Amino acid sequence: MNVVPTRGDMLFVLGAADPEMHAIERLLAERGVPCVPAMVDGKRVYPANAYKAEAPSAALAVRQRGGKVFLVECVGDAPAGATRIDHHYPGDPGYGRPPAEYWQASSIGQTVTVLVNGVVGEISVTSEMRMVAAADHCLGAAYRGECPGVDPDRLLAWHVASRAAFERRSEEKVMRDVESARAVLRQAPRVALANDIYAADMRATPVRELLMAAAREGSCCLSSVVARDGRTKIGCLVGSPAQVSAFMQTWAPAQQLVDIYGDPVRGFAGGYVA
Numbered sequence: 531m532n533v534v535p536t537r538g539d540m541l542f543v544l545g546a547a548d549p550e551m552h553a554i555e556r557l558l559a560e561r562g563v564p565c566v567p568a569m570v571d572g573k574r575v576y577p578a579n580a581y582k583a584e585a586p587s588a589a590l591a592v593r594q595r596g597g598k599v600f601l602v603e604c605v606g607d608a609p610a611g612a613t614r615i616d617h618h619y620p621g622d623p624g625y626g627r628p629p630a631e632y633w634q635a636s637s638i639g640q641t642v643t644v645l646v647n648g649v650v651g652e653i654s655v656t657s658e659m660r661m662v663a664a665a666d667h668c669l670g671a672a673y674r675g676e677c678p679g680v681d682p683d684r685l686l687a688w689h690v691a692s693r694a695a696f697e698r699r700s701e702e703k704v705m706r707d708v709e710s711a712r713a714v715l716r717q718a719p720r721v722a723l724a725n726d727i728y729a730a731d732m733r734a735t736p737v738r739e740l741l742m743a744a745a746r747e748g749s750c751c752l753s754s755v756v757a758r759d760g761r762t763k764i765g766c767l768v769g770s771p772a773q774v775s776a777f778m779q780t781w782a783p784a785q786q787l788v789d790i791y792g793d794p795v796r797g798f799a800g801g802y803v804a
Contacts, residue, residue, distance in 0.1 A: 539597030540648065542615075542641070543568050543589050545580040545604030549692050550666040553659065554602060554641050561650045568604035578757050581606035600644060602637055615640040617667060617796070626795045629664075629671035630678060636663035661688045670768030670797045673745040689742055704739060711743030715751060724776035729766065744768045752777075757802070766792065766799040774799045 542558055542565040544551055558565045567574045568583035575583050580603060589599045590609055599612040608614065617624025617635050624635030633639040633655070642653050657679070664672035664680045665688075673682050690708065694701040714737050718730040732740060733754035744751045750769035757763045764787060766777040771794040782790045782801040792799025 539592060539595065540564070540600065541566065541589055541592045541597065542600045542602055543586060543604055544602050545583075546575050546577045548577075548666070549696070550636065550638050550662050551602070553662045554638050557638070557641065557645070557653075561645060563645065563650070568601075575604055576758050578759050580604040585609045585612065598648070600641075602641065613644075615644070618791075618793070624667065625793060627667075628795055629668045629676040632664045632667040632672070632677045632680075633660060636667040638663050638666075657684070658688065661685050665689060668796045669741065669745045670748070670750075673768075674748065686742075686746060693739065693742065707738040708743050708746065711737040711739050712747045715740075715743060715747050715749050718751065721752060721781075723766075723773060724780040727772055727776040729769065729773055729777070733764065741767055762803040764801055764803065769794075769797050769799070771795060771797075 540563065542563065544555060544565050544567050555565060566586050566588050568580060569575065569586065570579050570583050583605050584607065585605050589612070592599050593609050593611055599609065600615050601608055601612055602615045603618065614622060615637050616622040617627070617637060619625060623640055624637070627635035638659060642655065646653055660679050661684070664677040665685065668677065671677060672680050672685055675682050690701050690704050694704045697704070714735060715730050715732065718732055718735060720728040721731040723729055730749050730751040732751045740751070740753055745768045750773045751767050753765040753767055755763050755765070764782070766774055769777065774792055774794040774797060777799045778790055778792050778794070786804050787801030788804045790799070790801035
């Protein structure tokens with residue numbers, strides 16, 4: 531990521547790489563707005579350590595001379611005067627905002643607002659940008675057709691193409707994996723998250739493209755993966771507000787999970803095996 535001159539003294543610090551973060555990076559580069567990655571131990575952050583990163587020296591220098599610093603899904607200890615662009619935790623500008631407000635809640639939507647109000651003027655929001663925002667903010671709701679301007683069938687085609695490019699596989703293979711995972715989901719045992727609230731239990735059945743399959747199937751499920759820090763993470767994927775709340779407040783504590791996180795409105799939660 532190259533830091534280049536811009537019309538205003540501002541710097542974006544970018545968190546873990548994912549489709550939305552790549553779209554934000556492209557947007558900034560196209561408009562000559564400087565950005566740097568958040569780093570831990572000399573490497574770009576990933577989701578589990580993004581908020582353990584310290585503000586980079588470039589960001590501190592911008593703040594010292596009165597410029598604006600924007601932290602996009604990273605850096606737990608923000609320097610004074612820095613602005614968060616995020617939707618993961620209570621207090622973030624996009625946290626808890628419903629599917630109908632997915633664009634304003636998403637990190638790419640917040641970035642566009644900053645740029646329009648700051649240095650670059652009008653930005654045309656494309657259908658792909660809206661799909662990126664909806665898929666990141668509230669994937670299950672997007673596939674249910676609850677995000678204005680996002681068609682579920684077009685979303686699936688874009689999602690498959692994005693996954694194929696990221697995984698360097700053909701779109702046909704990705705789509706076969708989605709359909710296979712949907713079939714497994716339909717047969718999966720159910721686990722009670724609370725009284726009369728259930729989810730499909732996929733913890734012992736690892737399959738490719740589970741998140742996309744669950745969203746397309748409209749089936750909340752539990753997953754189990756080994757995170758990059760070596761811990762086992764239990765996820766609650768594409769749930770309703772009731773399902774996610776039950777996971778966070780009842781099921782996960784009963785399983786003695788730690789570092790529980792999530793957003794019932796966005797439809798996701800998770801925690802780690804102690």
